[in-house]
Amino acid sequence: MPLVAKATVAPAYTADMSAVQVAPQAALPPPPAAWLNRFAALGAGFATRLPAQGLPDPHWIAASEDCARLLGWPENWQQSEGALAVLSGNGSWPGMAPLASVYSGHQFGVWAGQLGDGRALLLGELDTPAGPMELQLKGAGLTPYSRMGDGRAVLRSSIREFLCSEAMHHLGIPTTRALCLTGSALPVRRERVETAAVVTRVAPSFIRFGHFEHFAHHGQPERLRQLVDFVIAHHYPACAEAPQPVLALLGEVTRRTARLLAQWQSVGFAHGVMNTDNMSILGLTIDYGPFGFLDAFDPNHICNHSDDSGRYAFARQPQVAWWNLHALAQALLPLVGSGKGEEADAELLRAELEPYGPAFSEAMTSLMLAKLGLQDTQAGDGALADGLLRLMAAQRADHTIAWRRLCDFSTALEARNDAVRDLFVDREAFDAWAADYTQRLRQEMSDDTARALRMRQANPKYVLRNHLAEQAIRQAEGGDFSEVQRLLKVLSRPFDEQPEHDADAGFPPDWAHHLEVSCSS
Numbered sequence: 001m002p003l004v005a006k007a008t009v010a011p012a013y014t015a016d017m018s019a020v021q022v023a024p025q026a027a028l029p030p031p032p033a034a035w036l037n038r039f040a041a042l043g044a045g046f047a048t049r050l051p052a053q054g055l056p057d058p059h060w061i062a063a064s065e066d067c068a069r070l071l072g073w074p075e076n077w078q079q080s081e082g083a084l085a086v087l088s089g090n091g092s093w094p095g096m097a098p099l100a101s102v103y104s105g106h107q108f109g110v111w112a113g114q115l116g117d118g119r120a121l122l123l124g125e126l127d128t129p130a131g132p133m134e135l136q137l138k139g140a141g142l143t144p145y146s147r148m149g150d151g152r153a154v155l156r157s158s159i160r161e162f163l164c165s166e167a168m169h170h171l172g173i174p175t176t177r178a179l180c181l182t183g184s185a186l187p188v189r190r191e192r193v194e195t196a197a198v199v200t201r202v203a204p205s206f207i208r209f210g211h212f213e214h215f216a217h218h219g220q221p222e223r224l225r226q227l228v229d230f231v232i233a234h235h236y237p238a239c240a241e242a243p244q245p246v247l248a249l250l251g252e253v254t255r256r257t258a259r260l261l262a263q264w265q266s267v268g269f270a271h272g273v274m275n276t277d278n279m280s281i282l283g284l285t286i287d288y289g290p291f292g293f294l295d296a297f298d299p300n301h302i303c304n305h306s307d308d309s310g311r312y313a314f315a316r317q318p319q320v321a322w323w324n325l326h327a328l329a330q331a332l333l334p335l336v337g338s339g340k341g342e343e344a345d346a347e348l349l350r351a352e353l354e355p356y357g358p359a360f361s362e363a364m365t366s367l368m369l370a371k372l373g374l375q376d377t378q379a380g381d382g383a384l385a386d387g388l389l390r391l392m393a394a395q396r397a398d399h400t401i402a403w404r405r406l407c408d409f410s411t412a413l414e415a416r417n418d419a420v421r422d423l424f425v426d427r428e429a430f431d432a433w434a435a436d437y438t439q440r441l442r443q444e445m446s447d448d449t450a451r452a453l454r455m456r457q458a459n460p461k462y463v464l465r466n467h468l469a470e471q472a473i474r475q476a477e478g479g480d481f482s483e484v485q486r487l488l489k490v491l492s493r494p495f496d497e498q499p500e501h502d503a504d505a506g507f508p509p510d511w512a513h514h515l516e517v518s519c520s521s
Contacts (some may be wrong), residue, residue, distance in 0.1 A: 035095035036125040036132050042230060045223050046211075047099040052089030052121050053075060053141025053151065055184035055196055055432035058426060060084060061159075061476065062167050062484040063180040066492060067202055070177065072129045078180070087200045088182040089121070089140040094271060096124040100143035104217055105210030105277030106327055108311055111217070115277050116145025116212060119153055122206065127189045132234070134207055135179070139198040152188045155520070156473050158197035160464075161288040161471070161518075165201070167464045167491040174256075175285040177202040178229045181484070183476075195477070202282060210277030216331035221267045225335055231281055244348070251352040254325055255359045256283025261318045262363035266371065267460065268294035268399040270314045272304035272517070276324045288519040293463040295508045296396035297389070305516040322356055329353055346463055370458035371403055372437070373451040376444055388434050397423040398507060400463050410448055411438050460494035461505045467512035469502050 040047070060078060068077055077083060085091035092098065100117035100249070107115075121143065123135040139153025153161075158181055165178035186196040207227075215224035232239045232249055242248035260283045264271065271278075273292035280286040290305035299315035307313075314321060320500040329349040336345035368385040369377065392402055405420035417434060424430040440452070464487075472483040490501045498504075 004347065029349070029474055033098070034127040035093075036127050037095075037097040038125055038132070038230075038234060039101070039122065039134070039207075040097040040099055040124070041429045042226060043487065045220070046227070047101040047117075047122070048144045049097065049099045050143065051430045052137055054085070054090030055088040055198060056183060056186055058084055058088035058090065058182045058184050058198075061155075061181040061197065061481045062162060062488060064162075064178055064488065066169075067166065067177045067179045070128065070130050070202065070507070071126060071133060071179070084182065087137070087180055088184070088198050089137055092123075098123050099143055101206070102145060102214060103210035103277055104214035105207055105208070105275055105313065106213070106324070107275040107277070108307070108309070109323070112275075114145070114214065114218075114275075116149075117143055118146040118149050119143070120201075120206075120429050131204065132201050133204060134206060136200050136201045136203075138201055139196060150188065152186075152196050153198065154188050154190055154194040155183055155197040155476060156194060157289065158183075158199045159473050160291070161199050161201075161486065162489060163469060163491060164197075164288045164291060165285075166463050166488060167494065168269070170492045171263075171267060171460055171463070171494055173267070173269075173285060174260055174283055176206070176280075203282070203283055203286070204279075205231075205280075206286070207231060207281045208277050208286070208318045209279040209281065209324055209331070210275075211281070212328060212331040213276060216334060221334045224331070228332070228335060235282060244336070245262055246332055247348055250325075250329055250332060250349060251355060253281060253328065254353055254356050257321050257325060258318075258356045258359035259363045260285065261281065261321045262360050262367055264317060265314075265364065266367040267463065268297070268314075270294065270301060270303040270312070271317065272307070272312055274312050274320045274324065276315060276327045279321070279324050279328075292365075292466050292517060294399040295465060295512070297392040297399040298386075298396065298403070299389075299393055302332055303517060318360055322353075325353055325356060357455050367458070371406075371448075371455065373407070373409075373455040373458075374440070374444065375446070378440070378443070380440070382438060384433075387436070390430055391424060391426075393431075395426060400460065400465075401505070401507065403459040403463050404456075407452050407459055409434075409441075411441050411446065412448075414464065456497075461497065462490055462494045462501070464491060465508055465512070466515045466517065467508045470512070470515055492511050 032040050063078055078197060080108050086093055099122050102116040104114050105112055121137045121140040123137060125132050125134045137160060142151035162178040162181045165175055168175040169177060179202050181197060181199055183195060183197040187193050188196045211227060212224060215227060227244055232245055233363055236249055237251055239248035239252060241246045270292050278287040290304035294301055301314045304312055333345055333349060336348055337346060338345050372385060374381060402420060402423050408419060409417050421427060422429050468487060472487050475483045490498060490504050
């Protein structure tokens, strides 16, 4: 019995590579690390080897010093010979093995057939002080998997991905990283004509649920087994010791995904396009497109203008991840081999999915307790947190501001707590909740000052709101990239006060309510 409903398989698409312009391979010195390229060693069935299509006359837009330190690169790495050329797709360091990988997946709940790296190119894998890290260019031109696309990324979407990748890392949320952003005057047509850009992404692996689905749905169990063995050996070595490593792998991915989704919900992050090909096998946030952080708290918020059915609305994200895990389990079914039949094998896989709910609830409870400043657990704490969220939803209170202002909540007898109270039109409803909260804090003899310090480390002051990204984009489109780098520095300290940047933590302007992001964003 299938774990997810069968869907019509779209025909595989083979790109016409005659249009691909091969960039010259310059003799450039490698960065200060060794290339491993373990994914490339899997062979031709997993990817196509090809060079990038470089940006003409590229220029630097922004770079993350923190991500460079992760790689063990020096502060002046951007000035090293060939750095701009390589990271805009115009050259290659010795030892690189550029490739585009093939995968498939479910998009908006429908089987989409063969997909793959349509505008991404894996440069190779570096041995770094933080362990092996893959470097990938996004927007580096056509690949065999570009389908009807042009393989390019525009400046607008690239700025959003660059900033949010780093912002999420500093929020403590597992994510792919962004090393740098390069641009060019090369015109690219989306809803309008824009200019091209390339983001250099960094992660231990870019393998997705869709990689497994590809080999399962195309009847290639040997390659499916090879991929599973690869992932276990390099990323989940403890699973190799389990009686059924495939089942152990699914269980670990299930728990990681549950914890990730709890973190998304706790900070008000909406991904926008949770297709199975956008789900990381390592439990990372991956593929930043039509994402958004909530302004007014609306559980039904749809951040993706292309999501007509609301499948990926904010409140639905945990359930969608659960569905996607079932799709992954379906892909792994051919490898279980219990000898008791397909239904028995499917039941074993379902058992590994069962920890999702408890793991999500446990992580969410822990995060909510921290956001409320509670140090122990009592039976009514869930209802207390839920009561505040319901109030915020009913009153459309600003999600980030409400939680941050709650940090300064006072339990003093005459305290009115106007800073947070004024966010709610229904003052009486808030006062009733505040009375319960005060009683709960007094029960554990909570010290207001110490609690405020703890809560400020759980409730960020700065997140990448859409209007902040839009302001940086508009300046960059006018040739001024300074706002991108400034905003990066602010978002690298999301829990700090940074009073000189208070405007970045304020309410969104009226024009921000009309911003729309879609899959081209």
